[in-house]
Amino acid sequence: xxxxxxxxxxxxxxxxxxxxxxxxxxxxxxxxxxxxxxxxxxxxxxxxxxxxxxxxxxxxxxxxxx
Numbered sequence: 001x002x003x004x005x006x007x008x009x010x011x012x013x014x015x016x017x018x019x020x021x022x023x024x025x026x027x028x029x030x031x032x033x034x035x036x037x038x039x040x041x042x043x044x045x046x047x048x049x050x051x052x053x054x055x056x057x058x059x060x061x062x063x064x065x066x
């Protein structure tokens with residue numbers, strides 16, 4: 001990749017790009033709204049950040065009857 005493309009990539013940390021070659025030109029286009037695969041979702045999952053009880057309390061907070 002050219003230095004310009006690498007500079008842009010460094011400025012936008014999670015920038016996903018699609019590269020193609022047309023003649024003697026390299027075309028770099030941003031890729032947006034690409035759904036993640038299951039493997040990508042699982043790799044991004046952090047149990048410390050995403051897991052656990054969000055509202056831990058000993059009180060009943062609503063109409064719960066256990």
